[in-house]
Amino acid sequence: MRPVYLDYAATTPVDERVLKVMLPYFSAQFGNPSSVYSFGRLARAAVAKARSQVASLLHAEPAEIFFTSGGSESDNWVIKGMALALRRAGKGSHIITSQVEHHAVLNTCSWLEQQGFAVTYLPVDELGRVKPETVEAALRDDTILVSIMTANNEVGTIEPIAEIGSMLRARQIFFHTDAVQAAGHIPLSVEELHVDALSLSGHKLYGPKGIGALYLRRGFLPDALIHGGGQEREMRAGTENTAGIVGLGEAAAIAQAELTAEWERLSELRDWLMTEIKTIPGCWINGDEEYRLPGNVNFGVTGIAQDTLLIRLDMAGFAVSAGSACSAGSLSPSHVLTAMGQDADKAGSAIRVTLGRFTTEDMLQRFVEALKTAVAAIRKQAAE
Ligand SMILES: *Cc1c(COP(=O)(O)O)cnc(C)c1O
Numbered sequence: 001m002r003p004v005y006l007d008y009a010a011t012t013p014v015d016e017r018v019l020k021v022m023l024p025y026f027s028a029q030f031g032n033p034s035s036v037y038s039f040g041r042l043a044r045a046a047v048a049k050a051r052s053q054v055a056s057l058l059h060a061e062p063a064e065i066f067f068t069s070g071g072s073e074s075d076n077w078v079i080k081g082m083a084l085a086l087r088r089a090g091k092g093s094h095i096i097t098s099q100v101e102h103h104a105v106l107n108t109c110s111w112l113e114q115q116g117f118a119v120t121y122l123p124v125d126e127l128g129r130v131k132p133e134t135v136e137a138a139l140r141d142d143t144i145l146v147s148i149m150t151a152n153n154e155v156g157t158i159e160p161i162a163e164i165g166s167m168l169r170a171r172q173i174f175f176h177t178d179a180v181q182a183a184g185h186i187p188l189s190v191e192e193l194h195v196d197a198l199s200l201s202g203h204k205l206y207g208p209k210g211i212g213a214l215y216l217r218r219g220f221l222p223d224a225l226i227h228g229g230g231q232e233r234e235m236r237a238g239t240e241n242t243a244g245i246v247g248l249g250e251a252a253a254i255a256q257a258e259l260t261a262e263w264e265r266l267s268e269l270r271d272w273l274m275t276e277i278k279t280i281p282g283c284w285i286n287g288d289e290e291y292r293l294p295g296n297v298n299f300g301v302t303g304i305a306q307d308t309l310l311i312r313l314d315m316a317g318f319a320v321s322a323g324s325a326c327s328a329g330s331l332s333p334s335h336v337l338t339a340m341g342q343d344a345d346k347a348g349s350a351i352r353v354t355l356g357r358f359t360t361e362d363m364l365q366r367f368v369e370a371l372k373t374a375v376a377a378i379r380k381q382a383a384e
Helices: 016-026 037-056 071-088 103-114 131-136 161-170 242-279 308-317 333-340 361-383
Strands: 065-068 094-098 118-122 143-145 174-178 195-200 212-215 283-284 296-301 351-354
Touching: 016 242, 037 065, 037 195, 037 212, 037 242, 065 071, 071 103, 071 143, 071 174, 071 212, 094 103, 103 118, 103 242, 118 131, 131 161, 161 174, 242 283, 242 296, 242 361, 308 351, 308 361
Parallel strands: 094 118, 094 143, 143 174, 174 195
Antiparallel strands: 065 212, 195 212, 283 296, 296 351
């Protein structure tokens, strides 16, 4: 039997409808969007349409959307680019972020530390929440930039971005949020969130891999990350990934049209799954059960290492993960669960199950049975 995919936070399949609109841009409509003749004009129009579709998802202006190669590039570009530009303007060199960010943000910040910037990595509470008052207390006269993720990729906790944003807007401090896990899954309005920049990625919302976007509020000019031609209003050089851009646009449009219904459907499935898991002896839920991504369930199991359970679940035909895709294969416990105060044993038992567009109730029922069987078998083996 075909394995059941329950790792939508790692990546999502490209929706058939997205693939269909992308295909012509690999063949008949191959033009370079910078060319003046008709081939170029058609490609240019397609890129413009996609820019509007992405802008619409975020309630932003098309001119505020820049296409990149993905979430990692968006994070790197905006944080490095704004840090360098603001320091050069004499505004300061202090950056604030949190301990639970994706490594695209954390490792960018540690690179900036090597360039002479000071970085504060804020702690979180036991549910993974960054408190607005913690952000406020960390502000200094030379703080130039704050980056806090919209929703966590491991435990699904949704951060209080609107509160943090309005506090920072009043102080005119540049605020970026990594919304890669949230975009297309929960309603996002850049106005309501009071963010100046927001990262998203195609492959986390049923679009292709290797394409993403950065929302950058009008008036901000980070240094470019990629220098060359004049594409993306001279902010990001290189011939556009037209097919990828068209795919991201379509994925954004579909996500927006189906967001409310899918949000409700997945939240219900998620809540059912969390309730079931809590009935298994020794199992608990990691993260905030209320302020949580609709598709995320992350749980721990007393006395069972995550690898042991993952292998059993894989043999039973279920693809789930140990924390994030990026930390898979590494032996150190999750930096997110560690920041949430869990010791190595607890954090080392975490399993992330993420649901998505093609997840059904039947799949989850079978998953719960497989999980109960696997936990019992491991316990029995350990007792022998
Ligand atoms: C996946 C992910 C990224 C990286 O996005 P890519 O498009 O794979 O580079 C960044 N941040 C978060 C929160 C993610 O989940």
